[in-house]
Amino acid sequence: MKKLLLSLTAIVGSFTHAQTQLHNIDWNLKKVVRNNITYNLPQNSEMGSPVLTFSTSPNSPSAPNALTNMMSPICGGSIWALIYDSEITASSFNVWTLGAGGGNTPNCTMPENTAFNNQYTGYFSMGTTSFNYQIIFANGVKTLIITNDAGDQAYYENGTLGTKNTYLSLSGKAIALYPNPVKEGSVHLKNAEHIEWIKVYNTEGKLILQNLSTDAKINVSNLLKGGYFMEVKSQSGISRHQFIKE
Numbered sequence: 001m002k003k004l005l006l007s008l009t010a011i012v013g014s015f016t017h018a019q020t021q022l023h024n025i026d027w028n029l030k031k032v033v034r035n036n037i038t039y040n041l042p043q044n045s046e047m048g049s050p051v052l053t054f055s056t057s058p059n060s061p062s063a064p065n066a067l068t069n070m071m072s073p074i075c076g077g078s079i080w081a082l083i084y085d086s087e088i089t090a091s092s093f094n095v096w097t098l099g100a101g102g103g104n105t106p107n108c109t110m111p112e113n114t115a116f117n118n119q120y121t122g123y124f125s126m127g128t129t130s131f132n133y134q135i136i137f138a139n140g141v142k143t144l145i146i147t148n149d150a151g152d153q154a155y156y157e158n159g160t161l162g163t164k165n166t167y168l169s170l171s172g173k174a175i176a177l178y179p180n181p182v183k184e185g186s187v188h189l190k191n192a193e194h195i196e197w198i199k200v201y202n203t204e205g206k207l208i209l210q211n212l213s214t215d216a217k218i219n220v221s222n223l224l225k226g227g228y229f230m231e232v233k234s235q236s237g238i239s240r241h242q243f244i245k246e
Contacts, residue, residue, distance in 0.1 A: 027052040027156035045212035075108035075117040100124040181244035186217040194235035
């Protein structure tokens with residue numbers, strides 16, 4: 001009897017751990033790989049930052065068992081699924097019902113966004129009901145990789161940015177932030193050229209502020225006091241920096 005209770009405890013513990021890995025986290029969509037071709041998420045204000053979430057779903061007469069709701073809004077539509085909690089393991093999940101696309105107010109008009117949206121919704125729309133997944137943690141960032149029956153994959157990220165700054169060299173000079181620490185107003189970027197966007201994350205890796213213009217600065221007046229991470233997309237790629245709001 002004691003061994004049976006220990007076995008049941010281990011099973012419940014394993015299930016709870018698997019559920020916790022996916023649940024109540026904003027998984028930021030990064031790319032889709034279909035037929036060995038990689039489609040990176042377009043970086044522009046129209047596309048924004050689509051996320052995938054797994055959350056507890058209320059039971060209903062048609063689905064009396066414990067359910068998880070999977071949701072990923074994109075381009076005015078949404079990828080969604082209902083998953084029995086009992087069918088979530090540490091490396092896979094089976095969906096009870098799944099939908100992709102749709103939406104009454106599609107907001108993707110740029111060709112690159114429309115093309116990516118078609119690939120992303122197509123990844124989920126091919127009749128797959130069983131998905132494998134893995135979560136990799138490195139440099140303070142969690143990467144979620146979900147694989148469908150055809151072997152196609154969707155990549156997501158969540159977590160704090162690396163604690164070390166990553167500087168990109170532009171004309172022999174490194175990007176730098178000033179003032180740092182900052183009390184009010186904007187943080188400016190020195191030696192930054194052809195800025196595409198600036199994003200600010202808190203220490204938990206949650207996106208809390210972004211500037212999707214070409215300005216080499218971002219207003220942080222409304223941020224609370226503390227430490228933050230900044231990502232900058234420029235002509236040379238993406239650099240990561242730390243700053244303090246006083």
